[in-house]
Amino acid sequence: MGNKTKSLGLVGLGMVAGIAVSMQFSALAQRAGTPLPLDELRTLSEVFSLIKSDYVEQVDDKKLLQDAIAGMVSSLDPHSVYLDKTAFKEMRESIHGKFVGIGIEVGMEDGYIKVVAPIEDSPAWRAGIKAGDLITRLDSQPLKGLSLDEAIKKMRGEPRSKVVLTVSRKSEDKPLLIPIVREEIRVQSVKLKMVEPGYAWLRISQFQEPTVEDMAKKLTALHAKEPNLKGLVLDLRNDPGGVVQGAVGVSAAFLPKDALVVSTDGQLADSKHAFHASAPNYANRSGADPLAKLPAAFKTVPMVVLVNGGSASASEIVAGALQDYKRAIVMGSQTFGKGSVQTLRQITADSAVKLTTARYFTPHGRAIQAKGIAPDVLVDETAEGDPLNALRLREADLQKHLANGAGEEDAPGRIRRDELEEEQRLLAAAKKQKPVEFGSKDDFQLAQALRHFKGLPVQTAKPELAAK
Secondary structure, eight states, X not given: OOSOOOEEEEOOSSBOEEEEEEOOTTHHHHTTTSOOOHXXXXXXXXXXXXXXXXXXXXXXHHHHHHHXXXXXXXXXXXXXXXEOHHHHHHHHHHTTTEEEEOOEEEEEETTEEXXXXXXXXXXXXXXXXXXXXXXXXXXXXXXXTOOHHXXXXXXXXXXXXXXXXXXXXXXXXXXXXXXXXXXXXXXXXXXXXXXXXXXXXXXXXXXXXXXXXXXXXXHHHHHHHOTTOOEEEEEOTTOOEEEHHHHHHHHHTTSOTTOEEEEEEESSGGGOEEEESSGXXXXXXXXXXXXXXXXXXXXXXXXXXXXXXXXXXXXXXXXXXXXXXXXXXXXXXXXXXXXXXXXXXXXXXXXXXXXXXXXXXXXXXXXXXXTOOOOSEEOXXXXXXXXXXXXXXXXXXXXXXXXXXSSOOOOSOSSOTTOHHHXXXXXXXXXXXXXXXXXXXXXXXXXXXXXXXXTOOOXXXXXXXXXX
């Protein structure tokens, strides 16, 4: 691998992602020594010729081959995908936290688009799209049968263009028709405010290139006003992940210098890597350390990390690292369980393959893939419970998901489909549950975090739901 490479992390195109990207313009040449299965390639050529000669209508050669490549890559696992010119351009743009679309992070379930989380302050968020919604149609066109990449392309479009989503929601008896106007999504990934005298709430909704620098600026300004902070709540609920370096930098803000944050392991030598709490592992493009002037008080301030089933990938890296070092109490519900690394291999000037190349591990060697982070304290979303938690999609539920590798994988299906009576009971309870605004005075999990800081009893998850 003699070509020069540049590694960086980026946010996936609306997919749950934590990507270590390696830009390689001659990836095929580098693999030239790999033996090719000639018999299978001959079969592929024969099928191609048969389609060209016998199919009912003419098929474009380029489209046929691109679809074959896309199918080959997507058959591996839910996060590997072929990126054509449009998708590759959108992915590069999303590194900087902006793109044109409706503003949701998504996965697949039963052939439909499953909302992992709406991006805060996006058109989808304002329209009332919720985590767990199934998008079955776009402008009356069914999505079933499309790949995740194809569905995402249809949700993208020009600014101010309109799309109508048909949404299936477990708490509703009938499908919902939700009109949304596309716009350029500029994700502000960091929010910070005082929620009570002496206690601050730091919300990270995604990990992007600017996240560490934005967080450091906000924390520094906070310290100038509140030098004697009693507690800091780091809110990673519904954070689908993103830039791995962002996760390392956020962790480094609260951990000792040079502490191991996360390690990766895969087939290739360059997929075996250890990321430490040091500037080279999270520095910005100029090489500057965004944490250089961060007050030392944040290394010792008491912390609670809030997570839920929508916390994935890079957010699991942070929660796992702070938990391993006992730097923070992790509170909430089990995380999504995406513990794999995707690497971007550039094939041509305007196309690439995003390929799963490694699993990542917490500082103490715990595998997160298809398992997730188990909170130290299980807390329901509301005082009445969290009935939908048992029905939420997680990595272990995805078809063709990558195995855990450590024999600790969760069994798929939080509630089996044949348990109809139990599912109906949970759905009935969910209908009575009001939507939660994170960071508000009605945020039950945040309130329990504050009670923990004050040494007061915390209302933990109801036993029957926690067991699920």
